Amino acid sequence: MNAHDNNELRELLTRSIAPMNDTELRRDLWPQMLQRLEQQHSIRVPWFDWTLAAIAAAAVILFPEVIPALLYHL
Amino acid sequence: MNQHTYLRAYMAGIVVPTIFFLVIATVFYIWRYVYNVPVPIERVLVFPMAFVPNLWGLWNMLFIASHSRTRLPIGLHGALLPLVLAPLGILLFRVLDFPALPLFAHIFPIAAPIGLIAYYLVWKYLVHFLNAVLGIA
Numbered sequence: 204m205n206a207h208d209n210n211e212l213r214e215l216l217t218r219s220i221a222p223m224n225d226t227e228l229r230r231d232l233w234p235q236m237l238q239r240l241e242q243q244h245s246i247r248v249p250w251f252d253w254t255l256a257a258i259a260a261a262a263v264i265l266f267p268e269v270i271p272a273l274l275y276h277l
Numbered sequence: 278m279n280q281h282t283y284l285r286a287y288m289a290g291i292v293v294p295t296i297f298f299l300v301i302a303t304v305f306y307i308w309r310y311v312y313n314v315p316v317p318i319e320r321v322l323v324f325p326m327a328f329v330p331n332l333w334g335l336w337n338m339l340f341i342a343s344h345s346r347t348r349l350p351i352g353l354h355g356a357l358l359p360l361v362l363a364p365l366g367i368l369l370f371r372v373l374d375f376p377a378l379p380l381f382a383h384i385f386p387i388a389a390p391i392g393l394i395a396y397y398l399v400w401k402y403l404v405h406f407l408n409a410v411l412g413i414a
Contacts, residue, residue: 246406252398259394262387269388271308272381273395274301275325275366 282413290337293399294330301325306333318361320373324366332362337404340411352406359406365390 262268291406305318305371363385369382381388408414 236312246402248402252401254392254397259391259398262391266384266387269384269391271305272384272388273392274304275321 282341285411285413286338286341287334289411289413290334290404291330292407293334293403294325298325298330316376318353321369321375323367326366328369330364332358332365333404336361337371337408341408346390351405352397355404356393356397357398358398359389363389363392 263273302322305322308314309318311315336355336358340349340351343349344351344354367381369375405414
């Protein structure tokens with residue numbers, strides 16, 4: 204491949220690949236990325252589940268004789 | 278990471294009861310040998326040791342297999358498992374002639390709802406988390 208071929212190849216590449224004029228981001232993407240990361244790590248427990256857990260805990264405290272049966276089946 | 282989906286579902290399913298069995302075994306053995314409770318617990322310990330973890334794994338496989346059709350939330354799917362486990366446990370008690378069976382029958386109306394709630398919460402949060410870790414949630 205001589206110099207002429209190199210120039211021809213350069214011209215072909217320049218013509219086929221459009222120049223990128225606007226290379227700047229229109230907005231900052233990092234806050235969105237942070238928000239997504241936080242969503243992945245945080246577990247939201249609805250009030251209904253807290254209520255169920257409280258009822259179960261209260262029942263176990265009031266009736267401790269159920270503990271062996273629960274342990275046996277868990 | 279979409280290969281061996283059911284194997285991963287099984288593995289995710291058995292984690293919680295396998296770890297929890299350490300607690301169960303410790304409590305039962307202390308109860309039996311430290312406090313000398315005259316109940317032959319070792320006779321029925323095979324149930325939480327072998328049946329329960331395997332059924333959890335199979336139940337999670339069933340969840341993965343059926344979720345696209347049933348759309349049942351994982352918490353509710355898990356809450357159905359005691360309906361399978363409890364009769365099996367009671368059957369094992371009967372077969373092995375376990376002396377505490379009348380006591381278990383007496384406390385069943387209280388223990389059953391607590392068990393359903395516990396299973397619902399554990400499956401909704403822990404098993405769901407493990408499924409997500411293994412890429413099958």
